[in-house]
Amino acid sequence: MSQLREPAAVFAELLGWQSALEHTDLLAPPVAAALQALADTPEGRNLASAAKVVEIDPALSDTDALNTEYSLNPEATGNCVLVAGKRSGERRVAACVVRATDFADVNHLVKRLIDVRKASFLPMEQAVEMSGMAYGAITPMGLPADWRLLIDGQVAARDTMLIGSGVRHSKLLVPGALLAALPGAEVIENLGITPA
Template sequence: MTELREPADVFAETLGWQPALERTDLLAPPVAAALHALADTTEGHDLAAAAQVVEIDPALSDTDALNAEYSLNPEATGNCVLVAGKRTGERRLAACVVRATDFADVNHLVKQLIDVRKASFLPMEQAVEMSGMAYGGITPVGLPADWRLLIDAQVAARDTMLIGSGVRHSKLLVPGALLAALPGAEVIENLGVTPA
């Protein structure tokens, strides 16, 4: 069995980390704007400064492909899934961030949290258009302010988490606390469900 490795270590050895605030050319515009906005706050300054970016092969942008290529620890890599539902004709959107080992509990917990009868994943074309990010690179950093942002407690508790950067050719490494500090973020216990 292949030994799993931490993303921080793997990319330090192979591709090299750079401060995200200094390499906004490797970020989608809404992601760069959100990091700068966080850096301008007293509470978020150090968290934003800790964010690092690494350039990757865009063909490896999907979490499973990247984890397989570099034997990354899936508990240290995160997925951001976009979910929608309707209530009395009003469309409700949420972004859910869970570890790559888990699935977002869309049919139970997320449905309850956004108070809809049925919740489903946002279709790819809508996800890209509405987020301003590339599919395979969608990240919680820089999503529209009126969306619910649900962060699994295990993600928020990690020292570092590898997430999308809004584009397919790079990844962000951020403290879990940065995700919890994003405007409107809600840290939710058991948002991620580990498959049996």
């Protein structure tokens, strides 16, 4: 097996990073709007300016496929999963961002955080319709404001994290601190569980 590599270096060599703020055509509309909104705040300006985007083959949009194709370090790539449950007839949705090496602790921690009896992943059609993003490219930026946004502590602590862009033909490289600075974001330790 080849040595795992950091996404920042791999795509700098192969495809070339571009400023995400200057290439919003490579982002889903809600993602572009959220990134610009962050850039318009004094505390978020530098974080948003650090966001980079790269075009990829849409067939490689799924994290596992991209990591395999380019031998990427899965600890430097993130997954955003959408989880829902009901309490007293009210539907509660949370977006959980964890490293590609981990699984979101849906059955215990997430269920407790969103205060529901049973939490489950949103079906693909609902995830796409409700997020306004493509499946396999859903990202924490630009999600509905009434959703909980849970960021694993190890994701937030990384200098750079490769995440979806809302569309399948590109990926974003952002500081973990940018994700933690998104409106409503909650940094949760041990949100991600590494399989034994």
